[in-house]
Amino acid sequence: MSILDKSRNQIITLTADAVLKLGVEISNDEICIEVPKDKTFGEFSVNTAMKLASKLRKNPVQIAKDIVQNINISGTYIKDVDIAGAGFINFKLNQDYYCDVVKDIFDKESNYGKCNIGAGKTVNVEFVSANPTGPVHIGNARGGAVGDVLAEILSWAGYEVYREFYVNDAGNQVEKFGASLEARYLEMFGKEFTFPEDGYTGEYIKEIAFNYAKENKKSLINAPSEERRAQLAQFGLKRNIEDMQNALSEYGIKYDNWYRESSLYENNLVQDAIEKMKATGYTYEKDDALWFEATHFGCEKDIVLIRNNSLPTYITPDIAYHINKLITRKFDMAIDVWGADHHGYVPRLKSAMEALGIDSNRLNIILMQFVRLIRQEEVVRMSKRKGEMITLSDLVGEVGKDAARFLFNYYNYNTHMDFDLDLAVENSNENPVFYVQYAHARICSIIQQCEINASAEYDFSLLTKEEEIELIKILARFAEEIQISALNLDTSRIPKYAVEVASAFHTFYNSCRVKCEDENLMIARVRLITSVRTVLKNILSILGVSAPEKM
RNA sequence: GCGCCUGUAGCUCAGUAGGAUAGAGCAACGGCCUUCUAAGCCGUGUGUCCGGGGUUCGAAUCCCUGCAGGCGCGCCA
Known part of the structure; x- marks a missing residue:
């Protein structure tokens, strides 16, 4: 458990116990902890008093006062409890909290940030799966970056992750x-x-x-x-x-498996899938074709499984493939990363899963919105028909894998994004990947110059300046960022968090000297920036972006 | 016609499972290097959260509806 979670649990327990003393019983889940927008309100707040207002028929502020009176903070990370606004109860954290965060990063190092919400669960992430009739093009580049990073995030969240490419080498x-x-x-x-x-x-x-x-x-x-x-x-x-x-x-992507569509035919799995579909009772023959009654499962139209020329349609081997993933290979969850143009296909595949008795929630489909390439402020037109397209190799050659992977993940997959080629190559500050890498390189340089003894005594209670505290607060959130990203299957939080960490570090750098007269302070600060480096390094490794020691 | 996604500052985007005065970056302007990397930091301004209703103590967030853009609705994949 992270130090952040520990502090939260303390707040929940303190609040629940205090409420109990008022004669009301509430479950821990009902206590909702938030981070106040205004720092002066403290690190956390709880709106329990407002929620209880209608139940107790009392003024929320009065309820808040009653709750606070019953809170005993001794032995916790809480320094102070206050009431503000319409009845918010605000909590401030003490120095022990900040010290423990830095210690925790030191102890866990390359494992710092991991959580275990996926422990014991397996997940298959299928992405890119570009048609092998041509090169990997730019549209797949976004799916590649997102799929690979999503897989990595899930792995950090404790899942056992398997990366797969589905090769459409048949049909x-x-x-x-x-x-x-x-x-x-x-x-x-x-x-x-x-x-x-x-x-x-x-x-x-x-x-x-x-x-x-x-x-x-x-x-x-x-x-x-x-x-x-x-x-x-x-x-x-x-x-x-x-x-x-x-x-x-x-591009930095390594698959555990390249799954051939042709192997589904070779191993008779397509035929098996057809038999299984027939066995559900939701198929029928019409116009010499075999149909699946998808409308029964909420689809707008029924689906053809086998054409009147006796060849299966695309969905049939795909059903076989997903049976293989979810039943034969027993993955708890399958994630498919697709282009947005396939969205109409989602309910069809899911309805087939439902017909087969598979909980379709085990199949998660991420729909990537399209990417437009911008060069010299104009949209780069591409035509697949004419074979005019920019390939993944072109892109990596032009902007490098670091910029491409970072930027594709920087925007949520739901946004229709413009990828500005000129900007990505420009090593300017508009390019967030350089901003983050620069912070890492800067830290490496400082650490090298300070030469502190690894076994030196350190005292983190010296880290009390506002910029130091702010920095530690952000570092404390890492595991939570991973957790939210994994739950929402959203990779875009991580690069944004990386920028936040880098920014807090740069601010710290400009107001606090690491290499300073006071040796104890220097040691503590070197330890602090070493922990920043650990976090940046871990984030960049999740993103598959290099962490340069010099720039 | 029906379905999915999107609409937040001049531009690119956040907004954490309804919360306190809606935020970042870029662009613009003004400061900060005889000391740890100025690819950096600090400061200044900006909003019809697409429009209109509703739900409640409270809505950018949830519901309904209208508008605009993208994508889909094959015995293509």
Whole structure:
């Protein structure tokens, strides 16, 4: 338990006990602790008196007075209790609290910030899952940054986390991919060809066809079309998947597993899923197709599972995949990170889970809003059809993984964000990632120059200046930030918190000298900034952003 | 037409499971380096929280409704 939680629990206990003495029994959950906006009110406040007002038919201020009279703060982190406003009871913390926070950071070090709300639970985080018919593009870059950091946050929150990439290496898109490659292949040899409708038009298709010809002596020109397409598609998929793996690896993402859609077919899991769906009784045949009665589960329309050409639609292997995640592999929770354009698909997949008797709350879908790229103050237009797009590799090459990962996580996934390429490369102060890294580098430099003995006695009660206290207060919140982020599946709090920590440090730096005459004070302050460094380092590692010691 | 997301300062965004006087950064202006990294700090101004109703001690936050933008509503994925 964090020191912050300890202090909160004390406040809850003190309040509940005091209320009990008034002859009213309330549960601890009913006591709601808040942080007052105005610092002069103290660190925490409780609105219990106001809540009890109607029940006791008394003035909230009078109730607050009665409560406060019954509070005994001895032996706690509380220094002072006050009443203000409409009946808020305000608590101030004592120096022991601040000392213990710094000590706690020292003890836990690289584990400081962890919490255990997910202890004993497993979670599968599936993200990016870009189509292997082309490179990882910029839209996936946001999902990659968010998915990876979300996985890391959950891991810090105590979950056992498994990162997965779902490779769509089967089905319609792969057919089109093969047909597109075939056309380019034939074109290259001056043969007659027809380019498929809705085919892939990017330059990379030509490159793949060219490379195939270069690496394979055996010509496909006279092979049957079916074989030719299959050969080219398999070759292209292998290439593309390797490229995606490299690009994502440069982006700092390592998956535990690349799950192949094709393996669902190979292992008969798609057929199994169809049987399971049929067994629910919510399927029927119409127009030579197999339908799932999704309307029964609140969807607007029923869904086709198997087309009249006897091939499954996209959702069918996806149902099989989620059965595999939630039943076969028994993950307590599955998180899918998708683009916002898939939102209509969410209720369909969930309704299939419900039909199968799986609690659909175990499936959490994060919908990323789209990213617009801005260059020279103009929106960069991209067209997937024409193959004009900026890839993840382009982005990492242009702005670096640190800036990209930090900025994508800086905004909540629900916001339609603009990514300004010029700004991200500019090492300016408008770029929060540099602000945070700079704080880290600055601390490293100071610590190096102070050379204190590691076993030196330290006295944190010397850390009483306003800037020191403010800094410690913020450091104390780390585990709570992780917890809230994990509960809300929201990564954006963490980079914002990083900026807050950095800012409090810079303010401290400008008003308190670390390397100073008073040796005891110096030792205490070196310890303090070392704990700031620990927190920054831990945050940056969660974000997958480097923590430079020099800048 | 129906559904989901969004609407807060000139710009980009916070606003913690309704709380006290709605906040940061950037941009603008003015200060701070003979001493630990000025990629930094300090100070100054800004609001129809999209509009309109409602719920209550109290609403940017919850409900209803209107407006604007994005996205979806395939036997595509």
